[in-house]
Amino acid sequence: MAYSDKVMDHYENPRNVGSFDKDDNAVGTGMVGAPACGDVMKLQIKVSDEGVIEDAKFKTYGCGSAIASSSLLTEWVKGKTLQEASEIKNTELAEELALPPVKVHCSVLAEDAIKAAIEDYNSKSAIVVDAPEKIADAG
């Protein structure tokens, strides 16, 4: 499989590899894919009070394109609002990395991952909103 230089660069020097504490309320975690299919992506975002993605980390089990797609995605989402990040399309990732047609599904997975991470973050912040009331009750 002949990969583009950009895929090779992200594959050899993946950006933002790592993990945040998934129980942190400022963190949203998206885990998509399945081992049996040959790729699993874990994407985490750390979101500021203003709803801006301050930091992002990933871990990916998969082929070079899957690793490159998730690495590139972490670069792109940093500094974006949740709304902006949710609008990232797989086609943009595929185009930037010049993925061959057989590897486009890797970029689809990356899009699914950021959507899942945002959803996870939103579901947590819903609980956070409730929290001050509870404190008030207790007081």
Add this chain to the structure above:
Amino acid sequence: MFKVKEWLRNMSKSEKTPVYLDYAATTPADPRVAEKMMACLTMDGDFGNPASRSHVFGWKADDAVKEARGHVASLINADPREIVWTSGATESDNLAIKGVAHFYKKKGKHIITCKTEHKAVLDTCRQLEREGYEVTYLEVENSGFIDMKVLADAIREETILISIMHVNNETGVVQDIAAIGELARSKGVIFHCDAAQSAGKVEIDLEKVKVDLMSFSAHKIYGPKGVGALYVRRKPRIRIEAQIHGGGHERGMRSGTLAVHQIVGMGEAFRVAKEELVVESERLLGLRERLLNGFSDMEEIYINGDLSHHVPGLLNISFNFVEGESLIMALKDIAVSSGSACTSASLEPSYVLRALGREDELAHSSIRFSLGRFTTEADVDYTIELVRQKVEKLRELSPLWEMYKDGVDLSKVQWAAH
């Protein structure tokens, strides 16, 4: 004229990386083979048509083919008249299976093969199914072996052919062709065996083993690509219907002007293979053990295929939680192959490893190392170091490894399949 010594000297001087460890895919031609072949091309060599009976050019070419036929027959302890030249093992498999099916169709239309066969056998059987034949695809045990009882039970009144390979190309597992041959003969069923991966690597004695048809390839044992042979037993006589017509070459079984340079190359490759088989097998076994020892203390590695009946130079290992294609990319300084989906266009992991009962994720994580004539201890040591380093790096990148280390039971996780 080609100088072997000079070639070898240049070989040792030249850049050694990437290290070639994909000898099961193909091999470089041995310089002795290349030299022989070059003497069959030009005006001053044996360029003639062996079918030309009217002049010395034809006679000399015919002699060269005869000599090569003798070398191929000698490696497998057969009669030279039992060797039919083909374009390779794929054609040999086609000729054997279709040839028997078409010739014996009045006797029956049932064929038995196995799920771990090469595509040259499986796709040929699929074609025969379209022609109205019935094919049983046997399961294998997790070791890779065929259960003889399962095979015996699959044989019916109308079974005409059993096609089982000798050595599996992905796992290196050696089937017990002596036992299969006994069973087939006792039931009056013809036995075809694809020996593309075994010739020159494990002993084959067709005086002893009751194989009726056997496929060979030259390029797997340091001969040229584009030439192979089919062994067709004379006693008892096995009949096949020709698949290629035009001139009645090869006793009518395979027409077409003989490719003298290719055939001479194959003959020389088989001659050298016979000469070196015992010593080389031992050396390769030593190298494989060295390779395996280099990995043995790694966590979560799985050997694919039972090593107790195994071709010496091959090792197929799954490195769990690392995807095969990304590992191959990381291992770009060694040339290996993977059972991962991503190395093929189909996005399906290796059907052979799945037939061995391997979960898809382990099939995705498999690497086949195949060693050969030009592999050195230094190559193996370099490979061990590189693989260990890259597997560690990719595991650091793997969410599955992280979960495994956190004690998560991955089989219990609900994955969102896509």
